[in-house]
Amino acid sequence: MTDRLMPPSHPFDFDAIDPDGDGDTLHEECGIFGVIGAADAANFVALGLHALQHRGQEAGGIVAHHPETGFNSARRFGYVRDNFTKQSLMETLPGPLAIGHVRYSTAGSKGQTAIRDVQPFFGEFSMGGAAIAHNGNITNADSLRRELIERGSIFQSSSDSECIIHLMARSLQRDIPARMEDALRRVEGAFSVVAMTRTKLIGVRDPLGVRPLVLGKLGGEDHGGWVLSSETCALDIIGAEYVREIEPGEMVVITAEHGVQSHHPFRPARPRFCIFEHVYFSRPDSIIGGRSVYETRRQIGVELAKEAPVEADLVCPVPDSGTPAAIGFSQESGIPYAMGIVRNQYMGRTFIEPTEQIRNMGVRLKLNVNRALIEGKRVILVDDSVVRGTTSRKIKEMILDAGAAEVHFRIASPPTAWPCFYGVDTPNREKLLAATMSEDEMRDHLGVDSLRFISLDGLYRAVGEAKGRNATQPQYCDACFSGEYPVVPADMIEKGFQMKAAE
Numbered sequence: 001m002t003d004r005l006m007p008p009s010h011p012f013d014f015d016a017i018d019p020d021g022d023g024d025t026l027h028e029e030c031g032i033f034g035v036i037g038a039a040d041a042a043n044f045v046a047l048g049l050h051a052l053q054h055r056g057q058e059a060g061g062i063v064a065h066h067p068e069t070g071f072n073s074a075r076r077f078g079y080v081r082d083n084f085t086k087q088s089l090m091e092t093l094p095g096p097l098a099i100g101h102v103r104y105s106t107a108g109s110k111g112q113t114a115i116r117d118v119q120p121f122f123g124e125f126s127m128g129g130a131a132i133a134h135n136g137n138i139t140n141a142d143s144l145r146r147e148l149i150e151r152g153s154i155f156q157s158s159s160d161s162e163c164i165i166h167l168m169a170r171s172l173q174r175d176i177p178a179r180m181e182d183a184l185r186r187v188e189g190a191f192s193v194v195a196m197t198r199t200k201l202i203g204v205r206d207p208l209g210v211r212p213l214v215l216g217k218l219g220g221e222d223h224g225g226w227v228l229s230s231e232t233c234a235l236d237i238i239g240a241e242y243v244r245e246i247e248p249g250e251m252v253v254i255t256a257e258h259g260v261q262s263h264h265p266f267r268p269a270r271p272r273f274c275i276f277e278h279v280y281f282s283r284p285d286s287i288i289g290g291r292s293v294y295e296t297r298r299q300i301g302v303e304l305a306k307e308a309p310v311e312a313d314l315v316c317p318v319p320d321s322g323t324p325a326a327i328g329f330s331q332e333s334g335i336p337y338a339m340g341i342v343r344n345q346y347m348g349r350t351f352i353e354p355t356e357q358i359r360n361m362g363v364r365l366k367l368n369v370n371r372a373l374i375e376g377k378r379v380i381l382v383d384d385s386v387v388r389g390t391t392s393r394k395i396k397e398m399i400l401d402a403g404a405a406e407v408h409f410r411i412a413s414p415p416t417a418w419p420c421f422y423g424v425d426t427p428n429r430e431k432l433l434a435a436t437m438s439e440d441e442m443r444d445h446l447g448v449d450s451l452r453f454i455s456l457d458g459l460y461r462a463v464g465e466a467k468g469r470n471a472t473q474p475q476y477c478d479a480c481f482s483g484e485y486p487v488v489p490a491d492m493i494e495k496g497f498q499m500k501a502a503e
């Protein structure tokens with residue numbers, strides 16, 4: 001193993017539009033990627049992780065296996081581009097099989113990741129080693145950890161994902177995929193997993209399929225192989241062909257000799273994919289459920305314009321995630337689309353270690369208003385979500401300072417009133433604006449002329465459910481909007497979290 005401690009290279013995350021660091025942005029917590037059957041698979045994994053960087057910027061790791069040198073790993077703080085592009089590092093990760101992980105911060109040492117919390121995790125078993133990378137959140141991790149520690153397990157990290165390795169160690173099954181099945185049957189919550197042994201690449205999705213995982217194929221004589229990825233955009237970067245999604249509750253075991261073998265180790269359940277992946281987390285150039293994420297977001301804008309029309313002169317996105325919805329709103333309403341707010345793409349490289357004075361400039365560092373466009377205009381601002389509302393207020397002030405006559409917010413998701421326990425970092429419930437205020441109160445709090453959110457039904461229509469949300473059997477996880485959690489968050493309830501009372 002070639003791990004080496006490195007200090008965080010990006011103590012201040014300029015790539016998120018939450019430069020105050022006050023939790024006013026939702027963060028997907030992980031991206032996972034794996035390759036088998038390609039020369040120097042770790043190089044492909046590094047490129048895949050780079051394409052998944054939006055899912056986690058705090059740290060990344062790669063484990064690779066070579067028949068002669070065995071397992072090697074590298075884990076680093078900071079961006080993939082700053083670490084896993086160095087030849088000297090990549091040469092330590094040889095072999096035709098590799099997996100990788102980028103993280104924001106999972107359950108564990110939130111905001112203060114220790115290198116020991118950076119995945120993939122590795123375990124040595126009697127039948128050989130295995131490494132795993134996990135996207136999601138285990139909702140019964142606290143009780144599992146207590147039980148495992150009582151029985152003698154020694155944890156190396158504070159991550160919920162490490163439970164999987166210890167559960168595998170206790171399994172009596174004779175091969176690693178079977179041990180993994182045993183382990184994952186004990187786990188509750190959301191998990192997409194990419195794992196590897198000396199000869200196998202393994203992919204698993206939880207029975208509800210909350211987090212995404214797709215299968216791809218690498219062609220060509222020199223690097224034929226298989227790929228597992230959180231999103232299709234990361235297949236594109238390495239020239240892999242999209243094959244299909246891993247089904248909810250499916251485990252695929254892939255070998256160079258036999259290709260893809262599919263198992264269904266869990267009791268069948270109705271899928272509940274995370275609807276927020278469509279709104280915000282996934283990249284707009286990814287495909288989910290056969291639908292372009294960009295097109296879904298544009299359609300959200302169309303629905304919003306139908307549900308919440310307003311007389312105005314311009315439709316402007318809050319860049320970048322509000323852009324497709326703003327385009328859809330403009331197309332449906334006939335109100336001209338304009339780049340009224342411009343995002344500075346290069347902040348991250350300009351101020352790696354900002355002074356306090358620069359930090360205090362907050363959102364202005366990242367976004368600037370196009371005054372010549374805005375002055376005297378009635379402006380519709382389209383954003384993906386309102387979390388705590390602090391960024392929305394600052395953006396509204398910037399627009400008014402630039403001379404706008406009116407500011408109307410249109411939000412491409414329903415009010416976020418509940419925290420996510422399935423792998424997305426959300427503030428505590430009391431810090432969510434929509435948990436404590438009505439829509440009118442939020443409008444007054446933000447100080448805008450009008451504020452409207454897309455309805456849950458409108459969002460469901462935009463993702464392709466023509467009849468909207470099925471109230472008794474929702475087609476997606478939408479717990480952060482509805483408070484209806486498809487998996488009981490056992491650990492959080494133990495800590496005092498109160499679920500919504502049944503109606």
Ligand code: SF4
Nearest residue numbers: 274420477478479480
């Ligand atoms: S609670 Fe919200 S963010 Fe979390 S999985 Fe469900 S829909 Fe996605």
